[in-house]
Amino acid sequence: MFKEIPTIDLSSYFSDSKNTLEVLAQEISFIQENIGFYVITNHGIPRSIIDKAYYELKNFFNLPLEEKLALRINEKSSGYIPAKSTIYVTSKYNKNTKPDLNETLTLARERESNDMYLKKNLRFVGPNQWPSSLEDFKVAMLDYQQQLARLALSLLPLYARALGLSKDYFSKYFTNPLWWTRNSYYPAIDPEENQFGISPHSDHSFMTLLPMSDVPGLQVLSKEGDWIPVEPVNNGIVVNTGEFLNRWSNGKFLATPHRVIPPNKDRYSMAMFFNPNPDTMAIPLSTCVSKENPSKFEPISVYDYMCWYIDSNYKVGGGGKQN
Secondary structure (H helix, E strand, C coil): CCCCCCCCCCCCHCCCCCHHHHHHHHHHHHHHHHHHHEEECCCCCHHHHHHHHHHHHHHHCCCCHHHHCEECCCCCCCEEEEECCCCCCCCCCCCCCCCCCEEEEEEECCCCCHHHHHHCCCCCCCCCCCCCCCCCHHHHHHHHHHHHHHHHHHHHHHHHHHHHCCCCCCHCCCCCCCCCEEEEEECCCCCCCCCCCCCEEECCEEEEEEECCCCCCEEECCCCCCCEEEECCCCCCEEECCHHHHCCCCCCCCCCCCCEECCCEEEEEEEECCCCCCCEEEECCHHHHCCCCCCCCCCCCCCHHHHHHHHHEEHHHHHCCCC
C-alpha cells in the first residue's frame, strides 16, 4: 500500500555498479505493478536545462492569444491547443464531463527533412510549429527534449529486466522512436464542479517522463482509491507507465489514473510521452502470458493507438475528433 510516490536514486545505475540493474529492475517491477508512478533523482540532466525550458515555456504562454493561435494545432497534431479543448472520455475511473482548463503546446521529436516517417506524412512526427518572436525558445525546448529522450532510452534495459526479458529486448523497437511532448500551462483559477486542470485519465504511452515543477497539483490514484499528491522533489523527474505498455505487458504494468487539480498559483508542465517506432505492435509479451493469464488485449500499433486516443479525447479545435 503506497501512501506516497516512491523515489528511485539512479546514481549507482549510471556509475555501472555491478548489481544495480537487477536490483533496480526488481524495484521498478514492484512499483509498476502496484502504483505505476515513481520519481527519479540523480538522473544526469542538469537542473539548468530544465529551468531554462520552463522559463521559455512561461514566456510562450505569456504571448498574446492571437500569436499563440497562429500556431494552432494542425492535422499533424503539432501546435497550440487552447484551454478547454480536451475532455478525457476514455477515462476508466471518472466520467469526465467538463473541458480541462489547461493550455498546451505539443511538440514532436525534431526530425531531419528526409526522415522516413515525415515522408510518410504521419501524425505526431512534425514538423513542429515554433514561435518566431521568442528567439531562445526552440533551442531551450530541444535541449530539454533531447536530454529527456536520452534518459528514457537508458531506462529501457531496466524495463526489459523488470518484465523478465533480456536487457536489450526493447532496443530494436526504439530505433526511430515516436515521442512527443505536451507542454502545458495550468492557470490558478476556480474550477466548475467535476472540472480539473487535467481530468482523471491514464496516458497513452509506453512511458511518460515529467520534469517536476516547484508547484504541486499532480495527483495519482492508488489501488486503494486514494489520491496521492506528487510532492515536488528537487530536480526530480516523474516516470509512469502508459496504456501502450500496459497492453504490451498484458496488464502487468499499471497505467495508473492521475489528474492535475487547479493549482494555487500558475503551474507549468513538460511531459514527454515516450513511445517506440510507429509500427511497433503491442502483442502481449511472452513473459506476461500464461495458461492462467491469457492475452487480454488485441494487438495494435502504437501509431494507431495514439490516433484513437487523441481523436477520442481532444476536441476538433484541439487536434482530435471530439465534438
